[in-house]
Structure formats: C-alpha cells, structure tokens
Amino acid sequence: MASATYTVTGMTCGHCVNAVKEEVGAIDGVSNVQVELDSGSLTFDSDQEIPREKVAAAVDEAGYTLR
Numbered sequence: 290m291a292s293a294t295y296t297v298t299g300m301t302c303g304h305c306v307n308a309v310k311e312e313v314g315a316i317d318g319v320s321n322v323q324v325e326l327d328s329g330s331l332t333f334d335s336d337q338e339i340p341r342e343k344v345a346a347a348v349d350e351a352g353y354t355l356r
C-alpha cells in the first residue's frame with residue numbers, strides 16, 4: 290500500500306472538491322481519496338505507486354491543475 294500527497298490549484302467550492310475526488314478515485318487501484326478545499330491538498334492510498342502524470346491527467350480531466 291502506497292500513499293501520495295499532491296497540491297491541486299483552481300478549486301473554489303465543494304463541487305470542485307467532488308470533481309477531483311471522483312476523477313482521482315477513478316484511477317485504477319486508488320482508494321481513500323481526500324481533498325481539502327482550503328489548502329488544495331490531495332491525498333490518496335493506492336495498491337501500487339501511481340505515476341504523477343496519471344494523477345495530473347485525472348486532475349486536469351476534472352478541470353484543475355496539479356501543482
């Protein structure tokens with residue numbers, strides 16, 4: 290089990306948080322996605338290391354940017 294922490298920029302409300310949670314949670318092997326609106330903090334667990342590009346693509350898909 291691996292866990293990862295990133296920072297997401299561009300989120301302004303609870304809908305943004307949910308959109309990021311949904312897209313990142315859809316990555317194969319990812320669980321327990323936590324997103325904090327104020328800090329932009331994104332954390333999740335995964336059964337194996339998830340490449341940063343994959344996380345960035347999911348966040349981008351939601352409409353936000355991985356810093």
Ligand SMILES: [Cu+2]
Nearest residue numbers: 301302304305
């Ligand atoms: Cu929003």
